[in-house]
Amino acid sequence: MSGGTKVYKWLLGNFYNVNSLIYGMCFVCVCMQAIQGNDITVKSYKVESRITSRFAHTTVKSSVVNSGANAQSIGFNVQIPKRAFINNFTMNVNGITFVGSVKEKTVARNLYAQARARGKAAGIVRYSSSTHQLKLTEVHVPPGSKVEFELHYQEMMQRKLGVYQHTLHLQPGRLVPLLQVDVYIFEPKGIKFVTASNTLGEHLSELTKITHTKEKAHIVFKPTLQQQRKCENCTESSVDGEFTVMYDVERESNAGELQVSDGHFVQFFAPSDLSPLSKNIVFVIDVSGSMWGLKMKQTVEAMKAILDDLSMDDYFSIIDFNHNVRCWNEDLVQASSIQANEAKKYIQSIKPNGGTNINEALLRAVQMLVRASNQGLTDPRSVSMIILVSDGDPTVGEIKLNTIQKNVKRVMTEEFSLYSLGIGFDVDFDFLERIAMDNRGIAQRINANHDAADQLKTFYSQVSSPLLRTISINFPENAVNNVTQNRFDKFFHGSELIVAGKLQPSDFTTLQSITTASAVTNINFLFNAVLFKYTIMHLLIYAKLLLIRMRVTIVKEAHVTVTVDGKISVMVLLHRVWKKHPIQVDFLGIYMSNANKYSTQVHGLIGQFAKEPEVKLYGVHEGADPKKKEATMEVKGNKLAVTRGWQKDYRRDKKRGSDVYCWFIHNSGKGFIDGSYTSYILPQLDSFLTSI
Structure with a gap:
């Protein structure tokens, strides 16, 4: 999801309501503050925040093990920022992941009691609006179980006194072999400065490492087990407090910026060179x-x-x-x-x-x-x-x-x-x-x-220090819709106003906004953002996005085609399987034209076949299944066992597909693809991006 889309959804107030008890077949939360049971071991405690264009997505993960012969109960607390909204809780028990759900208080308690009586992992969560604490009062952990908790929450960063401040509340509750905090910042307009501080004690303040380029920053806090101790021989952890990252972005003289992405826009407005009002x-x-x-x-x-x-x-x-x-x-x-x-x-x-x-x-x-x-x-x-x-x-x-x-x-x-x-x-x-x-x-x-x-x-x-009053941020008619609040009573020095919305299909190549306000002397602000040229017909049934070197063609519920320099074309199809299929899941199919012209350095799972490898097939014979012949394939110097079968080509017929006769390679493609198939698996879609 783009930064503009995230900000837009945030400003609309689409938040996860946790002002009730929450129950999952097994439950959720993180941040151990109180743990009962000597056989419970905390293996890891990780917090990661990714901030893009002032929008922060924070993930808190913790892993515990019950090494005892009896079930144990553990309790957790996590404090989240007041303006944040929770978008996911999960608990993984011995490799099986469960997602929590919101239930009425009495129903949640009954479900928890039933799960515990069956010896299942379960928990109840409460959220306090006064302290902004999410509290997992009790989690039932069966003997010999490994439990991993994961909490996701998001927040729109607020600028106060010229600084964006991102605060993480660290409460592991005890010494942890692996404790790590990572904060990644990406601001397209550039980062003016970035600092970090904490309330954990002077001896821990020196452990923070910051790497910083023009647009990116990476803040790491990773104390060792010994460094976490309150004293040299203490068994209690000194990690109990706030870890805060502060930064600001570069601004042009026009007092802000207007960003456009994925059919959405967001405007950040923060003028500074103005005289204060009385x-x-x-x-x-x-x-x-x-x-x-x-x-x-x-x-x-x-x-x-x-x-x-x-x-x-x-x-x-x-x-x-x-x-x-x-x-x-x-x-x-x-x-x-x-x-x-x-x-x-x-x-x-x-x-x-x-x-x-x-x-x-x-x-x-x-x-x-x-x-x-x-x-x-x-x-x-x-x-x-x-x-x-x-x-x-x-x-x-x-x-x-x-x-x-x-x-x-x-x-x-x-x-x-x-x-x-x-x-x-x-x-x-x-x-x-x-x-x-x-x-x-x-x-x-x-x-x-x-x-x-x-x-x-x-x-x-x-x-x-009020700088403006009666502020109005306006856009041309028929250019945008679903605009968030665009009229504001006051603007104070060091703060920021944010407006977001959706772009309407139009012939505009530039989105322009005009901001009017009352100041010591009347002043207007003009913002422009170049739009990607796109045409939308029949309610987004067909759309094109033209960049300088790339064209993206989208056919609703059919496929996406990406063409680069007119020489390379890749089609992506979403293949759906039967609902509630016991084994198969929906997947993306990627198809390339034989006429594609790749560079000599092309590589990766797809790139290695840009030039079709030499293949020899011999020893064709009847297989265990009479309908599927078997043979030996020689490719890349390897001899592989292959089986004849049918494969579906969905490029022309998305629902039924057309049958294609293929040779299937066993052992996850070992010997046919370079290296192991595990080398091509990504934990998340953006994990291949270079981090600093």
């Missing part, structure tokens, strides 16, 4: 009793730094609330150094106590922004926002979350945004997220620890 901010801070201590101390520290960051063009005020709501200033004030210092003194004097009246505090904040706008205090092109910091649920005034959500949405205007910061894990983060998304903002959870101030400041940095 801001109007109301900080709404929870000062209830639960904020006492470290939470309040960290919030005050962060607010002092944020106030220092405001410019003279910005306007602000502060609302603090517990069971009461107080305003530092009833109106927005200019962010002069004098006003900023007065605000610092105010927040430093706050003593947390009492309940939590979120509803009244947010309504007062909206009133403050509306009043400033009506009085002409704010620049029409400025950006107005509310930043809410809270650690708990409402306990005073309106306490119904749905009602608070409706109240705020009713009074907010389209020019305002609400950003929610939830401190700690006691807060109802789902509520904060809903109320933010309802009002053109985002929410973020802040861990209640000693770096909470840094987390607050980092979040503010993401929204502190």
